[in-house]
Amino acid sequence: MTLSLRHHIDLLTSPDPVMMVSVAAVKGSTPREVGAFMLVTRNRTAGTIGGGNLEHQVTRRVVDAFAEQLDGKSDTAMLPNGEIVRFPLGPGLGQCCGGSVEVGFHLLDAGQKADLGDVLSEIASEPVSQSGRWVMLPVAGDAGGLHIAASDSLQAGMLASGFGTERGGIVTINGAETLCLRLDEALxxxxxxxxxxxxxxxxxxxxxxxxxxxxxxxxxxxxxxxxxxxxxxxxxxxxxxxxxxxxxxxxxxxxxxxxxxxxxxxxxxxxxxxxxxxxxxxxxxxxxxxxxxxxxxxxxxxxxxxxxxxxxxxxxxxxxxxxxxxxxxxxxxxxxxxxxxxxxxxxxxxxxxx
Known part of the structure; x- marks a missing residue:
């Protein structure tokens, strides 16, 4: 099973809440490309957005939010969801890449976990060469939920004209800002x-x-x-x-x-x-x-x-x-x-x- 998808699928089939953390945009030198993503629960992660202090700080933020929610100090609505947060990769993070990363946070509900798990299972069993599968996630303030599409669909065609890389990015679909991530590796x-x-x-x-x-x-x-x-x-x-x-x-x-x-x-x-x-x-x-x-x-x-x-x-x-x-x-x-x-x-x- 490629790309450690087994770990992703295991997390998505667990009862624990799951946050999808992704690289939404980059500028300058960065440890991962646009479209890289990881899944974070209260005590486990799958995937990587580049490691180092950036990933540590992002993971800590999600885990702390989950802990506060579990302790009753906050409800689900207070968890970061649909946010895009910019992290400069400089002295503040103890990383010297010199660029900056915009990180997306999306809390997955039960239906979204199931949908994402299903498509990752399909990719693991039958990898896609050129067609591709995408997940589309709303940016905070815009309505709509997680949506998965193949790249030959109408929406994926809109994606192709919205940014210069097949790995993902933020585009406008039907008037709403949407974060788009490619789930397979464009083999x-x-x-x-x-x-x-x-x-x-x-x-x-x-x-x-x-x-x-x-x-x-x-x-x-x-x-x-x-x-x-x-x-x-x-x-x-x-x-x-x-x-x-x-x-x-x-x-x-x-x-x-x-x-x-x-x-x-x-x-x-x-x-x-x-x-x-x-x-x-x-x-x-x-x-x-x-x-x-x-x-x-x-x-x-x-x-x-x-x-x-x-x-x-x-x-x-x-x-x-x-x-x-x-x-x-x-x-x-x-x-x-x-x-x-x-x-x-x-x-x-x-x-x-x-």
Missing amino acids: TPMWIFGAGHVGQALVSALAPLPFDVHLIDSRDDYLDRVKGENLHIHQSDKPQDEVADIPAGAHVLILTHNHALDFDICRAALMRGDLGFVGMIGSQTKRARFVRRLSDRGLGAAEIGRLTCPIGIQGITGKQPVVIAASVAAQVLSVREAQMAQNQTTKAASDGVG
Whole structure:
């Protein structure tokens, strides 16, 4: 179960009152991104908004409010609910990030706990790659309760035009300020061709990371050995034909047992032109040979330039499958983060923000 969702679900199914604490907005350097959230009860927490003194102070505020309510010193109405509170991350909090965080506080009633628990259970059992699930929470002073929607709904479409990141933020919906948080991880589709030793190690390395992994091989016996989260198994006698079904923006890693098959998959992937990353295991010699053959088959410099081979980050030279997998996982995670930052910058520019 990814993202420690088991802990979130356990809290939501307990009889204790639950406060949803979230990062509503950020400025400057901060320990977590917009949309990060945690759940707080009288004596337990699940998730994190960045740790450190910020999280300690926020948690203490909620726990103290719960304690006063339990002692009869205040009622539920006095608990922070729908508030957005700004915390500068400076000397006052003993943190030197230099930015500031706006933190949202939302007390969940029994129905909201059940709704949130249900959707987190769905995400845990069937992760979403691109569609996404959102929770919408009213900001203090505005009517309405917690609402959950998929990103292809009308309201989620309004969200997409309201802020520059898919991780959440405060937008105006139907005239009311609303805090919107993405509940899943916006997993990036990752297609791995080859279920050999390195392919198996990559599945394990990518399991806790924000990728929705598809593993393709012609060999049933190799595929039968692989288990993992966010994993889809595809047996195909012609793996190169599967390239046409890969969604735009997906990442592709090519590491089959056959160089001729590597070439066919590589050529098909590079001809797509809309994939986020195309990487292939191999040496500089293999790359040079493939570049010549790709050029002979009519691919231009721009298409060939989209190929990353060898794969992995500089400085890691170990050949063990687990070492290669760790190096490649770091590389594709770096590519993913850069692409997300570029998408945010592009959207901000198109919206006239800057």
